[in-house]
Amino acid sequence: xxxxxxxxxxxxxxxxxxxxxxxxxxxxxxxxxxxxxxxxxxxxxxxxxxxxxxxxxxxxxxxxxxxxxxxxxxxxxxxxxxxxxxxxxxxxxxxxxxxxxxxxxxxxxxxxxxxxxxxxxxxxxxxxxxxxxxxxxxxxxxxxxxxxxxxxxxxxxxxxxxxxxxxxxxxxxxxxxxxxxxxxxxxxxxxxxxxxxxxxxxxxxxxxxxxxxxxxxxxxxxxxxxxxxxxxxxxxxxxxxxxxxxxxxxxxxxxxxxxxxxxxxxxxxxxxxxxxxxxxxxxxxxxxxxxxxxxxxxxxxxxxxxxxxxxxxxxxxxxxxxxxxxxxxxxxxxxxxxxxxxxxxxxxxxxxxxxxxxxxxxxxxxxxxxxxxxxxxxxxxxxx
Amino acid sequence: xxxxxxxxxxxxxxxxxxxxxxxxxxxxxxxxxxxxxxxxxxxxxxxxxxxxxxxxxxxxxxxxxxxxxxxxxxxxxxxxxxxxxxxxxxxxxxxxxxxxxxxxxxxxxxxxxxxxxxxxxxxxxxxxxxxxxxxxxxxxxxxxxxxxxxxxxxxxxxxxxxxxxxxxxxxxxxxxxxxxxxxxxxxxxxxxxxxxxxxxxxxxxxxxxxxxxxxxxxxxxxxxxxxxxxxxxxxxxxxxxxxxxxxxxxxxxxxxxxxxxxxxxxxxxxxxxxxxxxxxxxxxxxxxxxxxxxxxxxxxxxxxxxxxxxxxxxxxxxxxxxxxxxxxxxxxxxxxxxxxxxxxxxxxxxxxxxxxxxxxxxxxxxxxxxxxxxxxxxxxxxxxxxxxxxxxxx
Numbered sequence: 001x002x003x004x005x006x007x008x009x010x011x012x013x014x015x016x017x018x019x020x021x022x023x024x025x026x027x028x029x030x031x032x033x034x035x036x037x038x039x040x041x042x043x044x045x046x047x048x049x050x051x052x053x054x055x056x057x058x059x060x061x062x063x064x065x066x067x068x069x070x071x072x073x074x075x076x077x078x079x080x081x082x083x084x085x086x087x088x089x090x091x092x093x094x095x096x097x098x099x100x101x102x103x104x105x106x107x108x109x110x111x112x113x114x115x116x117x118x119x120x121x122x123x124x125x126x127x128x129x130x131x132x133x134x135x136x137x138x139x140x141x142x143x144x145x146x147x148x149x150x151x152x153x154x155x156x157x158x159x160x161x162x163x164x165x166x167x168x169x170x171x172x173x174x175x176x177x178x179x180x181x182x183x184x185x186x187x188x189x190x191x192x193x194x195x196x197x198x199x200x201x202x203x204x205x206x207x208x209x210x211x212x213x214x215x216x217x218x219x220x221x222x223x224x225x226x227x228x229x230x231x232x233x234x235x236x237x238x239x240x241x242x243x244x245x246x247x248x249x250x251x252x253x254x255x256x257x258x259x260x261x262x263x264x265x266x267x268x269x270x271x272x273x274x275x276x277x278x279x280x281x282x283x284x285x286x287x288x289x290x291x292x293x294x295x296x297x298x299x300x301x302x303x304x305x306x307x308x309x310x311x312x313x314x315x316x317x318x319x320x321x322x323x324x325x326x327x328x329x330x331x332x333x334x335x336x337x338x339x340x341x342x343x344x345x346x347x348x349x350x351x352x353x354x355x356x357x358x359x360x361x362x363x364x365x366x367x368x369x370x371x372x373x374x375x376x377x378x379x380x381x382x383x384x
Numbered sequence: 385x386x387x388x389x390x391x392x393x394x395x396x397x398x399x400x401x402x403x404x405x406x407x408x409x410x411x412x413x414x415x416x417x418x419x420x421x422x423x424x425x426x427x428x429x430x431x432x433x434x435x436x437x438x439x440x441x442x443x444x445x446x447x448x449x450x451x452x453x454x455x456x457x458x459x460x461x462x463x464x465x466x467x468x469x470x471x472x473x474x475x476x477x478x479x480x481x482x483x484x485x486x487x488x489x490x491x492x493x494x495x496x497x498x499x500x501x502x503x504x505x506x507x508x509x510x511x512x513x514x515x516x517x518x519x520x521x522x523x524x525x526x527x528x529x530x531x532x533x534x535x536x537x538x539x540x541x542x543x544x545x546x547x548x549x550x551x552x553x554x555x556x557x558x559x560x561x562x563x564x565x566x567x568x569x570x571x572x573x574x575x576x577x578x579x580x581x582x583x584x585x586x587x588x589x590x591x592x593x594x595x596x597x598x599x600x601x602x603x604x605x606x607x608x609x610x611x612x613x614x615x616x617x618x619x620x621x622x623x624x625x626x627x628x629x630x631x632x633x634x635x636x637x638x639x640x641x642x643x644x645x646x647x648x649x650x651x652x653x654x655x656x657x658x659x660x661x662x663x664x665x666x667x668x669x670x671x672x673x674x675x676x677x678x679x680x681x682x683x684x685x686x687x688x689x690x691x692x693x694x695x696x697x698x699x700x701x702x703x704x705x706x707x708x709x710x711x712x713x714x715x716x717x718x719x720x721x722x723x724x725x726x727x728x729x730x731x732x733x734x735x736x737x738x739x740x741x742x743x744x745x746x747x748x749x750x751x752x753x754x755x756x757x758x759x760x761x762x763x764x765x766x767x768x769x770x771x772x773x774x775x776x777x778x
Contacts, residue, residue, distance in 0.1 A: 311601030378601075381637060381736070 002317040003363035007356030008150055008180060008296055009321055011205045014253045017246045020045075021207055024242040032239050033230065042241050049248025056255050057197070057214060058188055065213045065234050066244050070179040070200030071101035072224070073213040076235070077175045077196040078105040080221040081142050082114060088171055089139025095119045095127050095156075097149055097336040102177055106144075124287055125154030125340040129164060136168040143174050147181035151336040151352060153286045153296030155181070162193030173219060179203055179211075183254045184262060184294055195219045201243065205357060206250030210243030261357060265294035268355050268364060272297050275368035279375060285342050285350065297353040298337075300346035301371075303379045309351060312378060316370045320351045386485050387445060387463035389438035390452065391550060395459035396560060410561040410589075411435060411457040417623060418451040431543075432501065438466070449554060454621050456587050458556030465549040472507055475547060476519045479540065482549050483520060483527075493530035494520065498540040505542045512540060560589030562623050567591040568671040568701060569664035570618075571656065572627070574610045574729070577675030577704055579618050579721040580712050584703035585673045586622035593669055594618075594625050594777075595660045597632040602736070606729040612775055617721045619778025628663050629773040632656070635764045636736060643753045646738045649683045650745050651754060654695045655765065661698055662769055671699045677707055682741040691745045 004012070013021075024045055030038035032046055046066070054061040067073045082092060094106055096118040106116050117135045119127050127145060136143070143165045145156050162174045175196040178187060182197075183204035189197055197214040201207055215221055215234070227236030254261065270289045276282050281302035286292045301309055306322035313320060337347050353367070394411060412428050412435060419426045424443025429436050439448070445463075452461045465482050469475075479496075498512035507515070516538075520527060541548040570582040572594040586592050596611045608629065615627045632652075639651050660672055676684045683692070693700055704712050716722040 307604065308601050311604050313601075314605070315600060381640060 001363065001366045002319075003359070003367050004319045005353040005355060005359065005363075005367065006319045006321050007359070008203065008352065008354030010202045010208060011356045012358055013202075013207060013246065014205045014250055016253060017206055017249045020249045021242045021246040024245045029241075032241055033228070045241055045245040045248070046239055049244045049251075052248045052252045053212060056251055058190060059214060060217060062232070063214055063217055065215060065231050066239060066247075067211050067213055067235060068209055068240070069202070069211040070099075070177075070198055073179075073198035073200070073211050074099070074101040074175075074177055075105045076213050076221065076224050077198055077215075078102065078142065078144060079109065080224055081173050081175060081196060081219070082109055083222040084220040085141045085171075085173065089137075089141045090114045091137050091140045092116045093119065093132065093135050093140060093143045093165075095121060095145055097121050097125060097151075097154075097339045098144070098146055099150055099177060099179070102144055102146070121154075121339050123341045124291075125149050125152055125336070127156055127161065129157070129160060132161060133164050133168065136165055136172065138169060140165075140169050140172045143172055144177065145175075146177040146179075147187070148178075148184065148293040148296075149336060150180045150296075152298045152340055153180075153293035154340070155185075155287070155291075155293060158194065159192045166193055180293060180296070183251070184265070186258075189214055189216065196221075201247035201250055204250050204254050207243050207246040210240050210247050212247070262294050264357070265355055266290060268359055268361065269294055269297055271361055272353060272355070272364045272368075275364060276371075279368070279371055281375070281379075283343075283346060285337065285340060295355045297355075298350060299353065300342060300350045301375060302346065302349060303382050304349055304375060306349050306351050308378060309349075309374065312374050313367070313370065316374075318367050318370060320353050322351055386465055386482070389436055389464050389466045389548075390448070391462040391464055391548065392435040392437060392452070392458055392556075393460040393462065393553075394435070394457050395558065396457075407457070407561060407564050408435065410564045411455070414455050414457065414561045414563065414623070415452065418455045419448065422447045422451050424448070453554065453556060455561070456557055456559035456589065456621065457561035459558055461554040461556055462550045463552055463554070466546050468546050470505070470542065470547055475540070476516060478547070479516050479538070479549060480519060480523045482551075483524065483536070483538070486551065487536060490524045490526040492526075492535040493528045493533070494536040494538060495529065495531050495534035496520070496538050496540060498542070500542050502542055502544045512542075516540065557587065557621070559587035562586055562589055562591055562621075565589035565591075566671075567593065567667075567669045568673050569660055569667070569669040570594040570625075570673040571660050571675075572596050572611055572615060573675070574607055574614065574725065574727075575675065576709075576716050576722065576725040577677060577680075577712050578673075579614045579675075579725060580715045580719070581673050581675040581701075581703050582618045582625075583621055583715070583719050583721075585701050586618070590671075592618070592622050592625055592673065593628065593664075593667060595628040595630060595663055597656055597659075598629050599633045599636055600631070602633065602636075604729055610724060610727055610729055612777060613724050614721055615775075615777035617719070617724060621719065622778075624776060624778040626667065627775045627777050628667075629775065630659055630663075630768050631771060632768060635761065635768060638761060638764060639757065640736055642756050646740060646742045647745065647750060647753055648736055648738060649741050650688055650691055650750055651757075652736075653683055653688075653692045654750070654754070655761075657692055657700075658695050659765060659769060661696055662765075663772070664698060669698075671701055672696060673701045673703070675704055675712075676702045677704050677709070677712065680709065682743045685743050687744040687746075688742075691747050691750055694747055 028041045030042045032043040050061045050064050053064050092114055110116055119131050121127055148155050158176055165172050165174055173195045176194045177198050179200045182199040195216045200211040223234050225236050230236050276299050283300045285298040286296055310322050337350055408430055415428050425440040427438045496513045496516045498509045500509045536551050538551045568590050570592050572578045582592050594615050598608050615625045619625045635655055643651050
C-alpha cells in the first residue's frame, strides 16, 4: 500500500488538470499574445482561469496576476509592494513563523534599508494582536502574515489583523501568504481587508511552477520582471498557458462541492489525530480538528529521530515530511515548532502528515498500524 | 581548427622494459574509451614509441582535451598542426602561419627544435633550426631568440608521411593507464576522503570497484544516490566502477544490541572490512582501498587502524593516510568530487555513534566482544553479501 501524506509539500494533480495541461501543450499551444486565431484560443484559457480564480475570491479579474508560484508571489508582494511605496515609509511587520519565501525577501529588504519587525506567536501559533497593535507605526508600509502555517496548520486571524493595522495606519498594505490556505478556506480579500494575497497551484492538485498574486486594484506594485509587458506590465513573460489553465481547472474542481471536500479533509484529520493519540509517546502539535487547517497534523514521536522515522515509513510506502519540505534542504530545527513551544527534546522528533483529496481512511489506518510496529523497534535503538 | 591531432607523451610507462608494449596498448585502449564520450571520430595510433591521437573530420577540441586530461598515464597532451606536405619552402610558411595563429601577441622569445625522424629528409635538424629561426625573425620582428628559456619552444617533427608542428603542452594527470595493475575494492562512503583515495589508487593503473554500506532507515535514499554520483565522478578517471551496495542495518543493530557501545564503531568497521574483502575475493579484486587518514576520527587512530586492519588478509591501500584534511580537500576539488561530497544529506547513523568512542581499542577486548556475536552474525553477513545490489557506474 502507498500512502502519500505530504500534500502540503505538493499534491498529485486532478485528472482533469492533467488533461487540460496536455491539451494546451499539444493542441492549443500558441502564444496567447499572437495576433492569429490560434493565439486567441490560447488566450481564452487564461481568461477562463482568471475568471474562475477571481470568482473564487469574489474579486475582479484584473486583480489577478499569474506568477511562477508561491515564492514569486511572495517576492512580488513584499519587494514590489515595499518598493512602490518607498516614500510612505520603510517599516515592515511580519511574524517569526513565516515561510522562507517571505523571510528571505524580507532579509533582502532589510539589506536595502528597510526595518522589519518580526512578531512572536503564542503557544497555538497565533500572532499576538496587542504586540501587533504596538508595532504598527506611521511609517509602516507593509504587514505580511501567513494565513495557515505550513508546519502546524495554525490559522491566523487575518481579518482582525487587518482591522488593527488599518485602524492605526490606513495606508499600510496588508499581504497574506495564503499558500496553505487557498482552496481550504473561503477567502474574501475585500471583506477581510487583504490587499495582496499569494497562492500556489500545486498545493491544491494543480501543476507546479504556477501561482498567482491577488493585487487589490487600489494597490501599487513595482514589477520584479521586466520584458514584453504582458499582464498589464506587472509580470512580463509569455504566460505559462498550460500551468495557468491547469491552475484554473484545479480551482474550479476544488471549489465544486467545496464544503463536502473540506469536511472530508477534517474527517480524515480528526481520524488521524485519534489514531495517533492512541500510540505511546506521541504529542500532537497542531491545533486539534476544526481549530486548525483541515490538512495538517504535526506529531512528535518521543525518542525517535524524525529523519529515521521518515525513512522507515518511506520503506513501507508512507511519505511524510520532517519540518517543511521546502526548507528540509537546510538542516536545522524548525523556527515554527520552537515558536509554538514544542519541547526542545521533541523538535528533532517531529513529522508532518498533510492530507489531500486523494487520501483515504484506509491509508490512515495503514500508517497508524505501521507506526505501531515501527515505534517500539526504533526506540530500542536510540543514542546512548 | 588549426589542430587536427595530438601527440600524447607519457612518462613512467616509458621505463617498463619488455612489458612496455602492454602499458602502451593499455594507454591506447584507455584513450579510445575516454574519447568515446567526445563528439568526433578519432584515430589513436602508436608509432616509434609515441602515441598520436588524430581527429578524422570535425571534432570538439575543448571536450577532447578535457577527456584526455582524465586519462591516467598521460604526462603531456600536445596539440599539433599536421601536414602531409613535406616541401621545405612551404614548411617555412607553415611555421609562420602557425605562430601567427597561436601567438597573436608577438612579444615573446622562442626557440625552434627540429627533429628529423625520417633521416631521408634532405635538410638536417640543425640546418632546419637555423633556417626556420631566421624566417621567424624576419616575419615577426618583435620576437627574440632565447635558446635557454624560450617562451615558445616550437618543435618541428619531420616524419615519413607527415610534418608536425607543436609548441603547446597541456599537462595530463600522470600515473599509469588503468588496467595495468590489477583491481582493488574501494570502501566508498559519502565523504570527502574515499573518492580521493579511489582516484589516487586508480591513478597507479588499478581498476577499481566499490562497496557502500547502506543502513536504511538510518541512511536515506539521497545519501545512497550521492554515493552513486560520487562513484560516477571517480569513474570519469578510473573507467567503469561496479558499486556494491550492501544493506548493513541488521548487522549494525545486532552489534548495537550485543556489544559495548563505545566499541560499536570499531566492530562495525571490522565487519565492513570483512564484507568488503569477501566481495573483493568473489569479484577479482586483490586489495582494499580506504580513505582513512591517521587521527582524523576515533576510528582512525593508529590503534584503531591496527584493530580494523587485523581482520584483513588482503593488502589495504590507504593512499591519504598521512594527508591533512585540507590536502585531501584540495585533491577532491581538483578532481571534482568535493561539491558532491559535502552535500548535507542527513546520516542518521550518528545515532549509533557513542559520545565517547574508544580511541585506543585493544584487540583482545574487541575480540572478546565479537565472540558474543558468534553464531548469529555469520548468517547476517551472508544475507547482506548475497542480497547486495550491484550498480555499474560510468
